[in-house]
Amino acid sequence: xxxxxxxxxxxxxxxxxQPPKASPGDRVAVLxxxxxxxxxxxxxxxxxxxxxxxxxxxxxxxxxxTRQVGxxxxxxxxxxxxxxxxxxxxxxxxxxxxxxxxxxxPHLDPAVVRADPKPFLGYSDNTHLLHWxxxxxxxxxxxxxxxxxxxxxxxxxxxxxxxxxxxxxxxGALELTDPGESEDLVHDWLxxxxxxxxxxxxxxxxxxxxxxxTAVSGPTWGGCLEVVEQVLAAGRMGRPPSSLxxxxxxxxxxEELPDAGAVSRMLxxxxxxxxxxxxxxxxxxxxxVSSFEDRPDPAERERRREAQREAIVxxxxxxxxxxxxxxxxxxxxTRPQWIVPYGGTVTLDxxxxxxxxxxxxxxxxx
Numbered sequence: 411x412x413x414x415x416x417x418x419x420x421x422x423x424x425x426x427x428q429p430p431k432a433s434p435g436d437r438v439a440v441l442x443x444x445x446x447x448x449x450x451x452x453x454x455x456x457x458x459x460x461x462x463x464x465x466x467x468x469x470x471x472x473x474x475x476t477r478q479v480g481x482x483x484x485x486x487x488x489x490x491x492x493x494x495x496x497x498x499x500x501x502x503x504x505x506x507x508x509x510x511x512x513x514x515x516p517h518l519d520p521a522v523v524r525a526d527p528k529p530f531l532g533y534s535d536n537t538h539l540l541h542w543x544x545x546x547x548x549x550x551x552x553x554x555x556x557x558x559x560x561x562x563x564x565x566x567x568x569x570x571x572x573x574x575x576x577x578x579x580x581x582g583a584l585e586l587t588d589p590g591e592s593e594d595l596v597h598d599w600l601x602x603x604x605x606x607x608x609x610x611x612x613x614x615x616x617x618x619x620x621x622x623x624t625a626v627s628g629p630t631w632g633g634c635l636e637v638v639e640q641v642l643a644a645g646r647m648g649r650p651p652s653s654l655x656x657x658x659x660x661x662x663x664x665e666e667l668p669d670a671g672a673v674s675r676m677l678x679x680x681x682x683x684x685x686x687x688x689x690x691x692x693x694x695x696x697x698x699v700s701s702f703e704d705r706p707d708p709a710e711r712e713r714r715r716e717a718q719r720e721a722i723v724x725x726x727x728x729x730x731x732x733x734x735x736x737x738x739x740x741x742x743x744t745r746p747q748w749i750v751p752y753g754g755t756v757t758l759d760x761x762x763x764x765x766x767x768x769x770x771x772x773x774x775x776x
Contacts, residue, residue, distance in 0.1 A: 415771060423698040425629060426548060427547050428754065428771065429501075431581055431770070432468055432579055432773060434466065434467030437471050437499050437500065438470055438499060438500060438503060439461075439499045439501070440470045440505055441475070441476055441502075442535065443507070443535075445479075445508030445509070446478050447506040448751075449476075451557070452598065454557055454562055455477070455557060455561055457560075458505075458557060458560040458738045459775075460702055461561070465560075465566055466574065468628065470503075473493065480733070481647075482773070484517050487514050487515075490514075490518060491519060493663050494569055494572055495526070501529040501555060501578050502528055502530045503532070504539070504554070506556070506558060506588050507532070509535055511538040512644060514538070514639075515539060515542040529577060529578060531553065531554035531574075531742045532555070533553045533555060533741075534550075534757075535660075536709030537634045537638060537641070538637060538640070540633060543631075543753075545550045548595025551769075552633060552741060552749060559745055559747050563605075564606055564607065565711075567745065569740070569748050581766065581769050581772040583754070583766055584766065584768065586739055586765040592611060592701060592709075592745070595609045595610070595700065598702070606694060607744070611632075615738065617738035617765075619735055619737075621691075621727065621731070622734060623760045623761050625734075625757060625759040625761060626691045626758050627755055627757040628657045629660050629691075629751075630657045630659075630693070630756050631654055631660065632661055633752070635677070636668060639673075652658040652688060654685055654688045657688070659680075660693055660752070662749065663742070664742075667700075669717070670720065671721075673722065685728055686725070687730050688698065690734065692737075693739055693742060695741050698743045699715055710735050719738075736759045736760075737760075748767075750767050754770060756768070
């Protein structure tokens with residue numbers, strides 16, 4: 411086993427604050443901190459807004475850059491701060507990911523978030539913002555794209571609705587289960603079928619478990635592996651690896667489809683940084699293995715998924731053979747998607763082979 415690189419000892423970071431939940435009738439901000447997909451494909455966005463209100467009773471509110479493709483990073487940061495400052499806004503949701511949020515977070519003031527913490531939902535490039543929010547001590551939720559997981563198709567997936575309501579309104583604990591089917595791609599947003607049909611869904615395989623047969627629980631950290639790599643490269647981790655002692659590492663890859671070799675190297679960097687040696691477990695998502703430009707046959711899709719699984723298990727167990735590892739949970743770039751806590755508690759039970767997540771306390775009664 412490779413010995414992890416360590417830094418000076420430090421106490422584990424304190425638990426992140428769970429923002430208060432919203433209540434039906436409250437206003438929630440829908441923003442585009444990365445790519446403004448609502449401006450590119452407004453029909454999908456508008457269907458997502460209707461479905462969001464129907465599923466939660468919350469009232470979505472747009473900001474100037476929600477539909478502004480190519481908005482300046484400072485303008486996007488201004489809208490984020492405006493949403494966190496507005497006392498009538500009780501949650502903030504990202505429309506989709508993108509590839510330049512690394513240029514947005516430096517313009518944010520952590521004092522704004524500390525003054526009125528609110529649930530933030532996002533994934534992919536929004537790993538930057540979720541990681542940034544942990545600096546002021548605020549937990550969020552990984553997942554919940556309006557443009558990918560609520561706007562397209564004939565309706566909302568059950569697992570998405572359940573975790574959406576838990577994240578925004580109901581709180582409590584949920585067992586994460588396999589919906590039994592998955593798709594890598596929705597229809598092109600400009601194709602009329604995107605509003606009424608699923609993409610190509612296929613049956614899923616059982617999740618893969620590795621490591622000791624024990625149960626571990628801990629706050630989550632991580633996100634999209636390619637973005638975690640950017641956070642580390644930019645020197646923005648903001649905490650020593652020892653602060654992740656006992657955490658559960660969230661791990662998923664994007665529609666850019668990094669191959670198993672790239673995944674292995676990125677994970678090795680986390681090992682050499684000392685991160686993998688501190689964690690208690692890894693929750694790895696079912697990866698997308700096809701794109702609009704690359705559509706392999708079923709056998710090749712399965713080969714790619716298996717190769718990524720082997721890469722994850724190999725690197726994690728080299729640096730931390732005591733970590734409990736579960737691979738295949740749909741919380742990333744595939745659909746259906748579970749929204750999962752970021753900074754909240756996830757339990758990996760290697761004995762019963764079950765995964766559960768704590769979405770925090772429910773909204774206080776008025």
